[in-house]
Amino acid sequence: MIIQIKVGVVISTQSAPLIRKDSQMNTSLPNNWIALQTAEDVAQKVTEQILLIAEQSISQKGSFHFITAGGSTPNRCYELLSKADSDWARWHIYMGDERCYPETHAERNSVALTQYWLGKQGQIPNDQIHFMPMELGLETASKAYNDIVHAVIDSVGCFDLCLLGMGEDGHTASLFPGHFYIEDQYTVLEHQSPKPPSERLSLSFETLCNSKTVIKIVTGASKHQAIQQWLKGENLPISNIYGLENTFTYLSEDVFKTL
Numbered sequence: 001m002i003i004q005i006k007v008g009v010v011i012s013t014q015s016a017p018l019i020r021k022d023s024q025m026n027t028s029l030p031n032n033w034i035a036l037q038t039a040e041d042v043a044q045k046v047t048e049q050i051l052l053i054a055e056q057s058i059s060q061k062g063s064f065h066f067i068t069a070g071g072s073t074p075n076r077c078y079e080l081l082s083k084a085d086s087d088w089a090r091w092h093i094y095m096g097d098e099r100c101y102p103e104t105h106a107e108r109n110s111v112a113l114t115q116y117w118l119g120k121q122g123q124i125p126n127d128q129i130h131f132m133p134m135e136l137g138l139e140t141a142s143k144a145y146n147d148i149v150h151a152v153i154d155s156v157g158c159f160d161l162c163l164l165g166m167g168e169d170g171h172t173a174s175l176f177p178g179h180f181y182i183e184d185q186y187t188v189l190e191h192q193s194p195k196p197p198s199e200r201l202s203l204s205f206e207t208l209c210n211s212k213t214v215i216k217i218v219t220g221a222s223k224h225q226a227i228q229q230w231l232k233g234e235n236l237p238i239s240n241i242y243g244l245e246n247t248f249t250y251l252s253e254d255v256f257k258t259l
Contacts (some may be wrong), residue, residue, distance in 0.1 A: 018089050032246070036251070038252055038254075041252070042082060043073050046163075050163070054086055055086070058087050063156065065161075066161050066163070069109075074165055078117035078118075078162070088124050092152075093124060094148070094152075095110065095113075099197050123190055130148050142187045146186045158244060165218075166223060166226060166238045167195070170226040170237060172237050175205065183206075187207070188202050218239060218251045224240075
């Protein structure tokens with residue numbers, strides 16, 4: 001069955017609202033929305049939280065299963081992770097989405113992960129790093145990654161952490177506003193991305209939501225309009241993903257400013 005994404009901003013209610021006031025905005029942000037001054041502040045704080053969640057997961061069940069995101073601020077998080085200490089042998093790395101490019105193409109998310117983190121560090125076993133094999137073609141890559149997600153669900157039930165960025169149109173991973181996706185799939189195939197390349201593979205809404213914690217990162221003044229739409233309850237992919245236990249949204253101050 002084919003469905004269109006549904007409206008639904010779901011926020012954890014564990015902490016009090018953070019108040020954000022300026023000339024463009026005079027309102028309370030939803031619970032667990034954390035506004036920090038700069039993108040670097042966001043990267044530092046998110047990296048701290050990633051490491052803490054990893055430590056807790058490893059302590060509780062001996063492993064940490066982490067869905068990564070693409071984008072400049074997530075890449076900065078990966079750079080910080082490359083210099084951090086953790087029980088790396090127990091980390092398992094997955095991708096939220098990937099672009100249909102050759103294996104070494106500079107615009108692939110796997111290349112950025114390798115450049116900023118995994119290639120520098122080398123302490124996570126290769127068989128625990130799960131890139132989307134887009135060089136095999138979209139359909140073949142989807143089938144391969146479906147098997148990987150199925151294995152995670154069979155072994156540990158869910159992912160521990162999903163990191164998400166947001167595009168200027170409110171898309172996240174490769175899930176775009178107004179597009180229709182097949183329901184009850186581990187992955188979805190995107191053939192008409194509004195941003196190049198047109199073909200992409202993404203984890204589905206259901207798979208991304210099958211994470212104990214979801215952390216959303218929004219930085220940059222170009223995201224101002226999408227943030228306003230999100231706060232008004234408009235139907236955006238980023239607002240339709242939430243964790244099984246916790247959902248956090250980290251923002252830099254410039255998202256509240258117009259260009």
